[in-house]
Amino acid sequence: MGTEVWVSLGIVASCLKEHKQWLLMYHDKRFQQDLYFPIVAFNHEQMKSGITGSFLMAKRQNFENISRRLQTLDKDVLSDVTKRLANGENVCPATDQEKACFEVLQVLDHISGHVKGSLTSKKYMRNEIWSLISFLGAPSWFITLSPADNQHPICLYFADTGETFSPEI
Numbered sequence: 542m543g544t545e546v547w548v549s550l551g552i553v554a555s556c557l558k559e560h561k562q563w564l565l566m567y568h569d570k571r572f573q574q575d576l577y578f579p580i581v582a583f584n585h586e587q588m589k590s591g592i593t594g595s596f597l598m599a600k601r602q603n604f605e606n607i608s609r610r611l612q613t614l615d616k617d618v619l620s621d622v623t624k625r626l627a628n629g630e631n632v633c634p635a636t637d638q639e640k641a642c643f644e645v646l647q648v649l650d651h652i653s654g655h656v657k658g659s660l661t662s663k664k665y666m667r668n669e670i671w672s673l674i675s676f677l678g679a680p681s682w683f684i685t686l687s688p689a690d691n692q693h694p695i696c697l698y699f700a701d702t703g704e705t706f707s708p709e710i
Contacts, residue, residue, distance in 0.1 A: 557586070587658055610645050618642060 561582050564572045572578045618638040625632045634640040674680070 557589070583657075590657070591659065607645065610641065614638075614641060614645065 564578075567573075615638045618636070619642050622632055622639060622642050632639075634643045
């Protein structure tokens with residue numbers, strides 16, 4: 542690719558939000574009426590933030606130890622363990638190399654909290670909810686049942702067919 546293409550890609554990447562807003566305001570409303578545009582736009586945003594926003598985090602006192610472990614790990618064993626875990630297999634470390642892989646996985650924490658929809662962002666939201674419950678108390682839930690569903694499609698369907706509803710209480 543030429544330099545002009547990379548510069549234009551950089552400009553587009555820096556103002557993606559404005560570009561999506563411009564697409565939504567397009568004159569013939571093709572992007573407003575497209576059912577898949579919000580999904581594709583969200584997916585693109587999630588992939589971009591996942592690539593640029595994910596990093597590994599470790600405590601300062603463990604950094605040298607972890608970096609040494611990462612450099613000495615057997616990549617084939619790590620690949621095998623991750624494939625088995627991705628397939629849903631219950632993996633128990635049998636060899637010393639597998640034990641070293643699991644030790645590194647326990648020490649490192651994959652942080653991607655600002656990536657919308659990621660497991661870490663869900664964990665952060667769950668922690669925030671528990672903190673609010675601890676601080677403010679448990680929420681009170683009120684449910685109101687409305688028997689006047691004269692606009693509900695199921696009620697309109699049954700009203701048209703002459704069905705009678707008589708529950709036994």
